[in-house]
Amino acid sequence: MNHQKLAQNIVDHVGGRNNIQSLTHCATRLRFVLNDNRKADAKTLENTAGILKVVESGGQFQVVVGNDVSEVYKHIVAEGEFDGTASSEGDVKEKKGIRAAIFGLISGSLTPLIPVFAGAGLVKALLIVLEQAGWIAVDSGTYAILAAAGNSIFYFLPILLGITIAKVLNVNSYMAAAIGAALMEPNFTALTAAGSTTHFLGIPVSLMNYASSVFPMFIAVSIYAVLERFLKKIMHKNVQLFAVPFFSLIIMVPLTAMLIGPFGQYVGQWIGDIVNFLINSNSVIAGIILGGTWSFLVLLGLHWATVPIIMGNLSAGGDLIVPLAATSVAASMGIGLGVFLKTKDKDLKALSGSAFLSAILSGVTEPILYGIILRYRKTLIYLVVAGAIGGGLMGYLGVKLIVFNFFINVFTLPAQSPMLFYIIGILTAIAGGALCVVLFGYESKKTDQGAEGTELQKKQNKQSESENNQQAIPGSSTEKMERGAAGMDTSGMMECMITSPLEGTVIPLHEVEDVVFSSESMGRGAAIIPSKGQLVSPVDGLVSVTMKSAHAIAVTSDEGVEILMHIGIDTVRLKGQYFTQKVQQGDRVRVGEVLIEFDMDRIQKEGFKLTTPIVVTNSDQFRVITPLLSQGKVAVKEGLLSVRS
Structure with missing residues (x-):
């Protein structure tokens, strides 16, 4: 994959650099805050090779x-002096709803810290294992140093949150960090040892421990953002350098200590109490609901918004949300495992196997969600059922998260208590997801394939039905199939070799820059980058589909294999220019007979790529479809694919 090229395509299709207000990334996603979402071309992005999905949420x-x-993020930041956080100049920002703005702020602020959360959480989990195994003493220097590594991000969270929130709001991040640091300053924290209240200019101040707190900083930095912009508006530029920070600190630190901090703490506690009340009222039902629906929050990218509640629960002794939600993640892992065990397709087996292994080791399940579950939507039912069963069991067993870790993987097992019960719940969800796939399959009717793909598929289906309904005509493909004379051996197995219809270079189908083909929605096969503007028949058979634009054609072989050949990417937009069709629908053709001639130079000058997918559109009717040449140069009539029933 060319990361630099992909990065440039993404920037171009989100509306250009001037439309980007801020950018962060998590384990699998680039998270843009745009000035105007209407300028982004989600459809084109989703059809770009290297992009799994586009989601507008929060x-x-x-x-x-x-x-x-x-890697893609690095190139975006490097291109055009884009620094990853700067907004555009002069653009009018699209108005967003309050809910979208709140979720965007929470998600955008917490996402950059997730890798640190994950690493520190693993350190804390490691300490639990070492302590329980008796390999390290709690009062040793080694334990203290490792504990410092694991606790630092959580203890000083107000400071780090100040930085990330300020970047989302486009204000001075170091000033925001200073506000958070004031809440952790030793002289201020020492006041809590002397009592629960103090005074500022005679005004009583409620003292609280702000270590690991979340909500106070969201409120404080949001107000600071308004204050900073107001101060810059009323102050002369010559004094802004020192005057804006001076007035910001002298206003915001006392205001945070007196009002915002306590209020934020109380808000966080109230929300946590409501969620926990629902869970504690009936943990089994809560587990069924969370376990069955959590992955849909992940699909929308809204799951990070629960982190403040989880952090509040942990400070109170333990969190119930993460163990219940973990079963939904485990169910998706099970679906990945089930597809790996069930499928006979080599590419899908490689995808599902690597995605399952990655999920088990890292807890990142987006490759399974976007690469398998959304592609084979029948598995969505399995995701809900297996997650709900596991969640109900987890709720019944009363498992709690005892040290923060938002990733569900083998390395974070000690973060849950009782760990054995947690493992039982997770294995139940994994087994449920895998068994559903193995027992009931994962494929259903093909999903929408785009207007062009749908039209081709309908034409082929209509042609196939017509052929199946006609009487056997001497010499016709129907008669040959009925008497088993076309590639059928005595055991009843059929084998058909599809030869190359083009002279050029073979590439794997998944590298085609059109998601309809690269996702195999249209069927399995290969692709060729042509070196000569002539497309020939790859088999003996009938022309089953032609297009007015002449950029695509389908041939059904004498063995019943339906082969679609699509010259170029998005070339339907040329409306037939530079294409000359040599045959008509229903014509009988032989291997090597010219079907279409096309002007390569003119098509490329129009800005279109000539990569040509060759796919078996009725792939589900055959047991094995094997590439005879996975990559490299290929000549016309040279073996390309082997199809066996």
Whole structure:
């Protein structure tokens, strides 16, 4: 994958650099806050190779890239002096709803800290294992140093949150960090040891411990953002350098200590109390609901918004949300495992196997969600059922998260208590998801394939039905199939070799920059980058589909294999220019007979790529479809695919 090219395509199709207000990334997603979402072209992005999905949610425009997200992010930041956080100049920002703005702020602020949360959480989990195994003493220097590494992000969270919130709001991040640091300053924290209240200019101040707090900083920095912009508006530029920070600190620190901090703490406690009340009222029902629906929050990118509640629960002794939600994650892992065990397709087996392994080790399930579950939507039912069963069991067993970790993987097992009960709940969900796939399958009717793909598929289906209904005509493909004379051996197995219809270079189908083909929605096969503007028949058979635009054609072989050949990417927009069709629908053709001639130079000058997918559109009717040449140069009539029933 060309990360630099993909990065440039993404920037172009989110409306350009001037439309980007801020950018962060998590384990699989680029998370844009755009000035105007209407300028972004989600459809084109979703049809770009290297992009799994585009999600607009929580005030963010999220581009799901997968494991290469960090590399693509680096190139976006490097291109055009874009610094990853700057907004455009002069653009009018699109108005967003209050809910979208709140979710966007929470998600955009917490996302950059998630990798640190994950790493520190693993350190804390490691300490639990070492302590319980008797390999380290709690009063040793080694324990203290490792504990400092695991606790730092959580204890000083107000400072780090100040930085990330300020970046989302486009204000001075170091000033915001200073406000958070004031709440952790030793002289201030020492006041809590002397009592629960103090005074500022005679005004009583309620003292609280702000270590690991979340909500106070969201409120404080949001108010500071308004204050900073107001001060810059009323102050002369020559004095802004020192005057804005001076007045910001002298106003915001006392205001946070007296009003915002206590209020934020209380708000966080109230929300946590409501959620916990629902869970504690009936943990089994709560587990069924959370376990069955959590992955849908993940799909929308809204799951990070629960982090403040989880953090509040942990400070109170333990969290019930994460163990219940974990079963939904485990169910998706089970679906990945089930597809790996069930499928005979090599590419899908490789995808599902690697995605399952990655999920088990890292807890990142987006490759399964976007690469398998949304592609085979029948599995959505399995996701809900297996997650709900596991969640109900987890709620019944009363499992709690005891140290923060938002990732569900083998390394975070000690973060849950009782760990054995947690493992039982997780294994139940994994087994449920895998068994559903193995027992009931994962494929259903093909989903929408785009207007062009749907039209081709309908034409082929109509042609196939017509052929099946006609009487056997001497010499016709129907008669040959009925008497078993076309590639059928005595055991009843059929084998058909599809030859190359083009001279050029073969590439794997998944590298085609059209999601309809690369996702195999239209069927399995290969692709060729042509070196000569002539498309020939790959088999003996009948021309089953032609298009007015002449950029695509389908041939049904004498063995009943339906082969679609689509010259170029999005070339339907040329409306037939530079294409000359040599045959008509219903014509009988032989291997090597010219079907279409096309002007390569003119098509490329129009800005279109000539990558040509060759796919078996009735792939589900055959047991094995094997590429005879996975990549490299290929000549016309040279073996390309082997199809066996």
